Amino acid sequence: MTLEATAIHYGYDDETVLEEVSLSVDRGEVLAIIGPSGVGKSTLLRLLALFDAPDHGRIEYDRNEVWTAPERQRLEYRRKIGMVFQEPSLFDANVRRNVTYGLRVRQSWHDRLRHEVASLVGQTNGTSDAIDALETVGMAEQAEQDASSLSGGEAQRVAFARALAYDPDVLLLDEPTSDLDPRNTAVIEDAVQQARNRGIGVAVATHDMHQAERIADRVAVLLGTDVIEVGETEQMFDDPADERTRKFIDGELIY
Template structure:
């Protein structure tokens, strides 16, 4: 049974039809590459697979369960089993270590989640909290419980291991705002990987990155596969798909027109449009 599967997905907005009858799946320990030109709906498909959007028709299943048929609380629990890296990296203005650890907080008790939210989202530690109260003329009135919540915690081992996977272990105390685009993308990847998700969804994770950062992220994709994670990678880079994917789905005009083992799709596609696309004859 596939770890993550979509069946007959259809989705659109009032003025635009985006996806039509999309069916695909990814098993544990497998990389599925979704290839296609920019602007054909790959990002929308990943948003559906990661449960950020609800399909107009069709199903998204995790371990065989139709997640949209579940109660909201159970559906949220399933979403926590997914790791996502979108093109918008959206790192918080705190340390690399705190960013990498953020995904772990959804599995922690309320107090730990609040502590992480104060430190990561608001950038508040105990010193800054006291400075804020002093500015308001309330230096002696910092609530003890709030002060305790902002005590900096050690970066969990899982976050450190994820950072090591992308070559950022030595940067754990650096501010995220000081990172290059490629380094920031590697931290975003580590943040998604740290909670050990069942499935990892990657939207053009190496777009506009230099060769070194691209290679490091591709190595991390392989590491995720070795950890028995199902990986879905959307990319317009066909060479990348050849390097990292076990299977490939060709995505054109909002639907999958060809899918199968990577070598077969590139060397002997059954659909003529898929052949034209992988051979560079079909230009969008």
């Protein structure tokens, strides 16, 4: 399975944000997208998440063009992609209920009815998937805790578990640790590696060079309106092909 963007353009308010951007996320890999703040990393992730359509170019899911597919098929593609935003947004409910949300909305009405009946009679259901996801981020013991009582780092871990619980093919992370302390950052980074080991393709937008070097298999550099270079992590940090990549990584190229 590959999620791929080819020569996409996107802009708003007469401003070009992305131009001729080509990028792919493969199953079982971590791709880090690095670049300065405001360059369009979040916009690129929204396009990959199929929230927005590009103005030009193609986005393909498993070699099928997404935006020319019937709406029902496009919804099926979207349901196989999870996204975690920089700011976690949780519901006024307990942790478990928040994590099972993605599972519930992806069920048919018949499955939802069975889920509710199973809950009433105390049978197991999607809750086991939620607990597995919470264990991945070290939050299983807080499953019945009210989400409003969580710290910012804990809330982000729950948001990650919510995206992981329905076992997506692709997981997109938008600066997931930018406001977190080292402990919560380490938990999220470990969860990213566990997702990759499960065969999930992960794309992480980050301005943290050290994080990209720690967790990524490949790195894409977004400068200006284009991805100027994509390559294996070690090669990108030690011997990039594009001089602008070297200058940006070394802090010489400031936007």
